Amino acid sequence: MSSASQISEQAVVLAVDYGQFSISGGLGDYEDNLELLEQAQAAQPSAGNGNALVVLSPHQNNFEMPTSVQVWNGRPPADRDEWQQVSEGRLRVSEAGQIMIASPTTGEVFCEVPEGDYLIEVSGRGFVNYGWPGSTTPGDVWRIRMWPNDGTEPEPAQMWVMPGFGVPENSPRPEPAAGPVESDEPKWITVFEPGGGSRMVRTSELRAEAAEAQRQAWGGGDPIPEMLEYNGGQSLTKYDRALVLALLEMDGGRLREIARWCASKAYEFAGLADRTWVAPALAALHAGEPLPPPFDDIASAFAHLEADRRKEAPASEGSGQGVFVTYSSGEFDPFDHGPISRPSYALPTIFAAAGPDPRRAAFDALSSASVTFQRDARELHAQLRETFGIAPGPA
Numbered sequence: 458m459s460s461a462s463q464i465s466e467q468a469v470v471l472a473v474d475y476g477q478f479s480i481s482g483g484l485g486d487y488e489d490n491l492e493l494l495e496q497a498q499a500a501q502p503s504a505g506n507g508n509a510l511v512v513l514s515p516h517q518n519n520f521e522m523p524t525s526v527q528v529w530n531g532r533p534p535a536d537r538d539e540w541q542q543v544s545e546g547r548l549r550v551s552e553a554g555q556i557m558i559a560s561p562t563t564g565e566v567f568c569e570v571p572e573g574d575y576l577i578e579v580s581g582r583g584f585v586n587y588g589w590p591g592s593t594t595p596g597d598v599w600r601i602r603m604w605p606n607d608g609t610e611p612e613p614a615q616m617w618v619m620p621g622f623g624v625p626e627n628s629p630r631p632e633p634a635a636g637p638v639e640s641d642e643p644k645w646i647t648v649f650e651p652g653g654g655s656r657m658v659r660t661s662e663l664r665a666e667a668a669e670a671q672r673q674a675w676g677g678g679d680p681i682p683e684m685l686e687y688n689g690g691q692s693l694t695k696y697d698r699a700l701v702l703a704l705l706e707m708d709g710g711r712l713r714e715i716a717r718w719c720a721s722k723a724y725e726f727a728g729l730a731d732r733t734w735v736a737p738a739l740a741a742l743h744a745g746e747p748l749p750p751p752f753d754d755i756a757s758a759f760a761h762l763e764a765d766r767r768k769e770a771p772a773s774e775g776s777g778q779g780v781f782v783t784y785s786s787g788e789f790d791p792f793d794h795g796p797i798s799r800p801s802y803a804l805p806t807i808f809a810a811a812g813p814d815p816r817r818a819a820f821d822a823l824s825s826a827s828v829t830f831q832r833d834a835r836e837l838h839a840q841l842r843e844t845f846g847i848a849p850g851p852a
Contacts, residue, residue, distance in 0.1 A: 461531030461604065465569075472520040472563035472755055472805075476588075480558050480577065480601065481509040482570070483551035486685070498628040502614055503579065505546035512544065512579050515617055516590040518801070519597055520759040524558065526568040529604040532576070537615055540580040540600075545611035548577045548603065558601075562688050562825055563805055564755070574606040584617050587625055593759050593801055676701070687817055688809075689824035692791035696827075697838050703847045704823075709815035715845060716810035716818035717743050722837060723826035727803035734761050738807060748811055755808055762800055792827045792834045803829040 471478060477497070479490050485508030493511040496504035503512040527533070537543050550556060552572045559565035583597040584590075590597075616624045672678060675691065676698030684690035684701065694701045704712065721739060724730040730739060738752040751757035802825065809821035823841075827834040842849060 461529050461533055463533070464528045464530055466528075467526045467568045469524050469526065469558065469566040469568060470756060471522045471524050471558055471560060471566050472759075473514060473516070473522045473560040474518045474520070474563050475561045476514050476517045477511060478514065478558060478560040479509055479511045480548065480556055480579070482549050482556050482575075483553045484549050485509040495628075501625070501627055502542055502616060503544040503546060505548065505577075507547050507549055510546045510548055510577060510579070514581065514597070515542065515584045515587045515619070516595050516597055517588050518593055519590070519595055520563070520801075521594045521756045522597060522599060524566075524599045524601065526556070526558075526570070527600065527602045528570055529602060531604055531607075532609075533578070533602050533604065537580075539582070540615070541582045541584055541617035542615060543578065543580045543612075544614040545576060545578045547606055547611065548575050549573075550575065562802075562821075562828070564808070570603060575603040576606050576609070576611060578602045578612075581617075584619070587619055587622065593763055593798075681705075684820070687820040687824065689791065689828075690820060693820065693824050693827070696791055696834070699849075700838055700842065700847065701820075704816075704819055707819075711845070712815040712819040715841065716812075716815065716822040718841065718844060719819070719822035719826040719837075720806040720810040722840070723803040723806040723822075723829040726826075726833075726837075727799040727829055729762075729800055729803055732765065742807055742811055748807065752807060755805065758804055758808075759801070762804055766798075766800075792831055797828075797831070799829055 477494060479493070481490075485506070489506060490509055490511055493504045493506060493509060497511045497513050501513055503510055505511070548556070550570050550572050554569055554572050555567050556570045557565050557567050579599065579601050581597055581599045583595075585595055585597075618624055671680065674695055675681060676695045678698055681690075681694055681701070683705075684694050687693075704715065707715075720742060721730065724735065724739060729735050734751060738748050741748055741752075747753070751761045806822045806825040806829070809825055810818050812818040812821065827837060830837045839849075841847065
């Protein structure tokens with residue numbers, strides 16, 4: 458039995474979307490989370506690099522996910538039989554003395570944790586389904602326990618075995634091409650094609666290909682590091698680089714106008730703008746006033762949306778029929794996120810637009826609005842250009 462004792466505990470509520478959340482200690486880069494997400498999908502349910510841990514949730518979303526953060530002075534007592542999903546990793550916490558728990562597009566929460574090198578255990582329970590849980594507040598709860606890294610290996614992960622289904626399969630990851638390790642860089646490298654076969658490529662040409670691939674990942678130009686600070690910033694740049702560059706040149710007042718415009722467009726497109734509990738919040742947003750209840754808290758706003766959904770479609774409450782939209786697959790369309798509830802994706806845009814930093818407000822609101830529009834995001838961007846006198850970008 459463990460002799461460790463608990464030092465502290467904090468309770469937070471996180472809005473989770475896209476079936477994932479991350480835990481970081483202030484020492485990593487956001488772009489690393491994309492690689493960690495791929496690793497987690499290939500070896501569920503989590504992956505970490507010491508600076509961050511990405512955790513997959515069986516539920517697609519939970520906009521009111523209670524999470525307890527505990528700090529211990531040693532490995533806590535084992536209680537895996539009380540939890541459905543458990544995984545462990547390592548996490549370094551910077552001198553700022555806090556961890557950030559975040560999920561794409563829905564914001565983040567912070568907890569005070571002393572600077573140091575930790576082992577971390579993340580446990581969840583209360584699951585009803587892998588994927589769409591039938592509600593934006595399905596009731597799953599999570600616990601994070603951290604203790605000083607003593608050099609021992611993290612325990613193996615425990616997955617939730619869903620009755621009648623089991624566990625989802627891991628996503629395959631391409632294996633790196635094996636080759637001899639040489640002290641000097643080779644002049645030629647064998648590249649194996651995805652469809653079979655191989656070709657010899659000069660090392661210099663491979664670097665050029667990598668540089669071009671990076672340019673394509675940023676919409677045909679050099680990386681814009683500051684866009685990594687915003688939700689979907691790199692994807693937005695690849696999708697519409699010209700628009701991003703135009704917005705980066707604007708002053709705070711103009712960016713604030715764009716943020717409010719994006720929120721209004723998203724609410725109109727999702728059928729939210731005219732609801733009696735929504736209209737006053739949009740009016741307050743455009744007047745530069747604090748958002749009134751229920752928009753003084755994102756969880757309260759989602760609770761109102763869920764109540765509306767139950768009234769409008771009580772027969773389809775469990776399946777979500779009538780609130781999903783279909784999507785299309787294009788050459789590159791980061792805003793097609795599969796079947797979604799448009800109102801649920803539109804709702805956070807007003808919180809993004811009301812944020813204190815005008816530039817972040819504009820980019821975060823534009824990104825969320827674009828996801829709400831999905832395949833019609835091009836039309837949204839065209840309307841934005843026309844409304845604010847922004848020159849059209851290249852086709």
